[in-house]
Amino acid sequence: MFVITKEVYFCYGHRLMNHPGKCRNLHGHSVKASISIRAAQLNEQAMVCDFSDVKACVETFIDDVLDHNFLLHKDDPLIPALTAHNEQFLALDEHPTAEVLSKMIYQYVKQRGFDVDQVVLWETSSACACYRED
Numbered sequence: 001m002f003v004i005t006k007e008v009y010f011c012y013g014h015r016l017m018n019h020p021g022k023c024r025n026l027h028g029h030s031v032k033a034s035i036s037i038r039a040a041q042l043n044e045q046a047m048v049c050d051f052s053d054v055k056a057c058v059e060t061f062i063d064d065v066l067d068h069n070f071l072l073h074k075d076d077p078l079i080p081a082l083t084a085h086n087e088q089f090l091a092l093d094e095h096p097t098a099e100v101l102s103k104m105i106y107q108y109v110k111q112r113g114f115d116v117d118q119v120v121l122w123e124t125s126s127a128c129a130c131y132r133e134d
């Protein structure tokens with residue numbers, strides 16, 4: 001099995017509403033997502049696939065949905081105030097943890113036909129979450 005990995009960088013604000021510590025406060029991260037694609041056989045270019053194809057796929061999702069957005073749980077009481085002030089946010093069914101965001105990226109890239117091995121989201125330089133299946 002061959003595995004390639006492409007890294008992409010982006011930013012978001014969020015909070016973890018039920019967190020017992022400081023992560024319940026509004027704060028932001030400048031993060032790295034590592035998207036790994038696998039293949040049992042290489043293509044005619046001797047590649048799993050081109051790094052740039054992975055980048056083009058994932059950047060569409062990240063630019064449109066996650067980058068410089070404000071990620072909140074759908075029950076966050078801030079949402080009515082943000083809506084009233086016409087501020088942008090993304091309401092999620094789950095808390096916006098690194099685990100949830102890595103799964104969102106995984107599912108998007110998989111839906112676009114890539115055989116995704118795993119997605120790792122580095123939320124800080126010392127903390128990451130990984131989503132994979134099988």
Ligand SMILES: Nc1nc2c(c(=O)[nH]1)N=C([C@H](O)[C@H](O)COP(=O)(O)OP(=O)(O)OP(=O)(O)O)CN2
Nearest residue numbers: 015016019023029096097098099123124126127129
């Ligand atoms: N399993 C998870 N734990 C935490 C998440 C998460 O998404 N999944 N998120 C947070 C915070 O949002 C934020 O990422 C803070 O993380 P933490 O590593 O605690 O950040 P610090 O910089 O304060 O940690 P240091 O130990 O000082 O590096 C919290 N937990």
Ligand SMILES: [Zn+2]
Nearest residue numbers: 014023027029
């Ligand atoms: Zn955080």
